[in-house]
Amino acid sequence: MPELPEVEVISNFLFDTVKDKQISSVTVNNWNLRVPITKNIDDALKGKAINNIKRRGRYIIWNTDNDIAVIMHLGMSGKLIYAEDNQVQNKHDHVIFLFSDNTSMIFNDPRRFGLVVVLSKAQEVNFFNDFGIEPLTDEFNGGYLKKLLKDKKANIKSVLMNNKLIVGVGNIYASESLFRARISPLRSAQDLTYRECKKIATEIKNTLNDAIAAGGSTLRDYAQPSGSVGYFQNSFYVYGQVQKPCKICNNTITLIRQNGRSTYFCNVCQD
Numbered sequence: 001m002p003e004l005p006e007v008e009v010i011s012n013f014l015f016d017t018v019k020d021k022q023i024s025s026v027t028v029n030n031w032n033l034r035v036p037i038t039k040n041i042d043d044a045l046k047g048k049a050i051n052n053i054k055r056r057g058r059y060i061i062w063n064t065d066n067d068i069a070v071i072m073h074l075g076m077s078g079k080l081i082y083a084e085d086n087q088v089q090n091k092h093d094h095v096i097f098l099f100s101d102n103t104s105m106i107f108n109d110p111r112r113f114g115l116v117v118v119l120s121k122a123q124e125v126n127f128f129n130d131f132g133i134e135p136l137t138d139e140f141n142g143g144y145l146k147k148l149l150k151d152k153k154a155n156i157k158s159v160l161m162n163n164k165l166i167v168g169v170g171n172i173y174a175s176e177s178l179f180r181a182r183i184s185p186l187r188s189a190q191d192l193t194y195r196e197c198k199k200i201a202t203e204i205k206n207t208l209n210d211a212i213a214a215g216g217s218t219l220r221d222y223a224q225p226s227g228s229v230g231y232f233q234n235s236f237y238v239y240g241q242v243q244k245p246c247k248i249c250n251n252t253i254t255l256i257r258q259n260g261r262s263t264y265f266c267n268v269c270q271d
Contacts, residue, residue, distance in 0.1 A: 001058075001074070004173065005208055007058045009216045010224060018053070051063055058167070069118070071116075071124065075111060076111045085102065130164055131167050132163060143194070149189040154188070154189055156183060157178060169204060181203040215232070249269050
């Protein structure tokens with residue numbers, strides 16, 4: 001599943017490529033994603049210009065010139081494909097946005113866990129009401145994290161992945177950030193010191209920014225709309241490195257399960 005860096009890379013590509021384009025039509029080949037696609041999507045968007053593209057958590061948002069928001073989530077296997085001319089349609093091309101210059105953006109999702117809905121401006125605000133803080137903002141720092149964790153008995157990795165507290169930090173980047181901060185994923189969140197919280201906040205920012213600069217991580221399905229892949233996976237310290245030597249201390253990387261998710265860490269470097 002794409003995490004914050006991958007969605008940020010895609011959003012930046014879209015901002016540079018399709019912002020200010022006018023939507024000529026929207027063709028839906030399969031309405032049944034995890035939430036049914038908005039039935040009047042073609043009528044709602046036809047003739048409208050995209051005046052902004054942004055990211056919130058792992059969601060991509062297109063805002064049009066009539067205060068309508070197109071909310072997209074790539075789910076487990078979804079991708080957006082940018083085509084500069086007529087492209088042969090694939091089996092899992094569920095939504096096709098055609099622009100007035102005959103380019104198009106295709107929403108492709110083999111497993112159909114993605115999301116494409118059209119909302120009003122008020123509905124957009126309400127949709128994101130329960131979302132936590134964006135980790136790349138100035139407000140997210142050691143002091144903020146310490147206050148956030150003060151009554152959280154759960155392990156720190158699970159807390160970092162709680163979208164209602166902090167958005168966009170999924171399994172890959174929680175594991176990598178904790179390794180960089182030298183904090184064990186087994187630690188109780190409420191027991192972390194201010195200094196440790198500051199280190200975690202700093203390394204979350206560093207890890208996410210490094211991943212964005214590398215185009216994200218391509219493990220299975222993720223690719224940019226241009227077709228380019230990311231290469232941050234080449235810099236992983238612990239994620240997916242079970243039974244391999246730690247790049248810092250040469251200890252063997254450990255794999256455990258936490259809340260049903262795989263957790264990778266070095267039990268020497270992280271305490």
